Amino acid sequence: xxxxxxxxxxxxxxxxxxxxxxxxxxxxxxxxxxxxxxxxxxxxxxxxxxxxxxxxxxxxxxxxxxxxxxxxxxxxxxxxxxxxxxxxxxxxxxxxxxxxxxx
Amino acid sequence: xxxxxxxxxxxxxxxxxxxxxxxxxxxxxxxxxxxxxxxxxxxxxxxxxxxxxxxxxxxxxxxxxxxxxxxxxxxxxxxxxxxxxxxxxxxxxxxxxxxxxxxxxxxxxxxxxxxxxxxxxxxxxxxxxxxxxxxxxxxxxxxxxxxxxxxxxxxxxxxxxxxxxxxxxxxxxxxxxxxxxxxxxxxxxxxxxxxxxxxxxxxxxxxxxxxxxxxxxxxxxxxxxxxxxxxxxxxxxxxxxxxxxxxxxxxxxxxxxxxxxxxxxxxxxxxxxxxxxxxxxxxxxxxxxxxxxxxxxxxxxxxxxxxxxxxxxxxxxxxxxxxxxxxxxxxxxxxxxxxxxxxxxxxxxxxxxxxxxxxxxxxxxxxxxxxxxxxxxxxxxxxxxxxxxxxxxxxxxxxxxx
Numbered sequence: 001x002x003x004x005x006x007x008x009x010x011x012x013x014x015x016x017x018x019x020x021x022x023x024x025x026x027x028x029x030x031x032x033x034x035x036x037x038x039x040x041x042x043x044x045x046x047x048x049x050x051x052x053x054x055x056x057x058x059x060x061x062x063x064x065x066x067x068x069x070x071x072x073x074x075x076x077x078x079x080x081x082x083x084x085x086x087x088x089x090x091x092x093x094x095x096x097x098x099x100x101x102x103x
Numbered sequence: 104x105x106x107x108x109x110x111x112x113x114x115x116x117x118x119x120x121x122x123x124x125x126x127x128x129x130x131x132x133x134x135x136x137x138x139x140x141x142x143x144x145x146x147x148x149x150x151x152x153x154x155x156x157x158x159x160x161x162x163x164x165x166x167x168x169x170x171x172x173x174x175x176x177x178x179x180x181x182x183x184x185x186x187x188x189x190x191x192x193x194x195x196x197x198x199x200x201x202x203x204x205x206x207x208x209x210x211x212x213x214x215x216x217x218x219x220x221x222x223x224x225x226x227x228x229x230x231x232x233x234x235x236x237x238x239x240x241x242x243x244x245x246x247x248x249x250x251x252x253x254x255x256x257x258x259x260x261x262x263x264x265x266x267x268x269x270x271x272x273x274x275x276x277x278x279x280x281x282x283x284x285x286x287x288x289x290x291x292x293x294x295x296x297x298x299x300x301x302x303x304x305x306x307x308x309x310x311x312x313x314x315x316x317x318x319x320x321x322x323x324x325x326x327x328x329x330x331x332x333x334x335x336x337x338x339x340x341x342x343x344x345x346x347x348x349x350x351x352x353x354x355x356x357x358x359x360x361x362x363x364x365x366x367x368x369x370x371x372x373x374x375x376x377x378x379x380x381x382x383x384x385x386x387x388x389x390x391x392x393x394x395x396x397x398x399x400x401x402x403x404x405x406x407x408x409x410x411x412x413x414x415x416x417x418x419x420x421x422x423x424x425x426x427x428x429x430x431x432x433x434x435x436x437x438x439x440x441x442x443x444x445x446x447x448x449x450x451x452x453x454x455x456x457x458x459x460x461x462x463x464x465x466x467x468x469x470x471x472x473x474x475x476x477x478x479x480x481x482x483x484x485x486x487x488x489x490x491x492x493x494x495x496x497x498x499x500x501x502x503x504x505x
Contacts, residue, residue, distance in 0.1 A: 020239050020279040028185030035215040037240040037279055040139045
């Protein structure tokens with residue numbers, strides 16, 4: 001089955017990068033990049049930090065807890081920013097939901 | 104939350120500039136950094152005979168092709184110098200028996216791999232082996248939305264049916280699919296249906312690429328050139344579909360430049376962000392560059408490294424930047440926007456690759472090519488000259504090259 005398109009990101013989502021989007025550190029240019037069909041994207045530092053947490057296991061709520069603790073910042077503000085960022089990535093096709101294990 | 108992603112397309116017709124995005128902090132002395140993506144034309148052999156084939160008229164013979172080990176060495180070297188993506192193309196790349204091995208090697212050295220294929224030689228097992236070897240993306244060319252037009256253009260019976268099958272396998276294997284539709288006068292009436300076909304195939308991207316007239320396509324220009332009305336209708340259809348299908352199907356549109364006002368930023372500028380490697384190992388600024396006579400292209404089989412060839416070879420430096428430009432380009436405010444258009448087209452139409460691309464309204468030849476296009480589009484000379492190693496075969500009445 002194809003991965004679902006147009007996912008809606010919420011606190012309970014467990015997002016992950018689809019197989020065609022690879023997060024990689026580009027040694028030559030010393031920047032993080034997302035490799036995708038016909039595209040190379042340069043996510044900013046915050047996006048990289050969040051994307052590294054997107055392993056299909058952690059929920060968005062877990063990620064926000066982690067970031068709120070790490071930066072001693074208000075959870076609500078981080079939640080809003082993280083969801084907006086992940087939704088943007090999902091809308092562009094660089095993020096998907098972890099698939100349910102079958103059988 | 105905008106701008107978390109600086110988007111750098113790697114395709115040659117890119118509206119934005121990946122290198123500029125990634126290398127904006129570097130010194131201007133390093134303007135010509137290694138490209139993000141490289142096109143590897145593994146072979147010129149192909150079961151299709153499309154009259155607009157982007158390969159040169161003088162095709163590389165199978166016996167001159169780089170060996171498996173030579174390609175592996177090239178892939179390792181590309182990854183080492185900072186290339187991030189490799190496009191396996193041809194001819195038909197699946198005609199190479201070692202394709203799975205080459206994809207595996209690309210994966211092993213950290214390259215993101217893309218297969219640009221006609222798909223007619225693929226089996227489900229072969230595609231599955233490619234996926235297991237780490238293939239990241241499959242791009243399948245289509246010649247129409249149904250077999251009558253599509254198989255005639257391809258010059259191969261049952262080609263369309265096989266492509267549809269391979270596209271379905273691609274999605275079953277969970278690989279992203281791009282449908283590449285090359286458009287011209289004799290299939291533009293199917294554009295809406297092709298867009299629907301791409302949706303039905305669950306494609307992620309659709310490239311609507313109007314034929315660009317070099318090599319084989321230039322020989323077939325009279326049979327392929329669309330009418331101005333067709334182009335206006337095409338732009339309308341693409342625009343409407345792009346809005347309607349936002350988030351479902353990404354559409355990239357390549358306009359036919361004979362009817363344009365401004366020339367395309369061909370290859371993102373000569374020797375600026377792209378090179379390809381021919382089946383025999385030549386390192387080229389674009390896949391049509393060998394059509395320009397008088398330029399010598401270095402090979403990966405030479406004593407030079409690929410990075411040296413990119414930075415220092417005469418062919419790459421000849422039309423790099425803006426210093427080579429004559430008027431009207433030299434003083435033009437758009438000179439760093441489009442870099443004077445396409446060198447191959449300038450050579451094909453004016454006899455000098457250093458002239459302004461006639462696609463530009465500022466070229467003294469622009470009005471002439473516009474009139475030529477209109478005249479040829481109206482003449483209904485529809486017979487194709489099929490692409491092959493024999494220098495082309497003219498389509499016969501009632502029986503296409505299949």
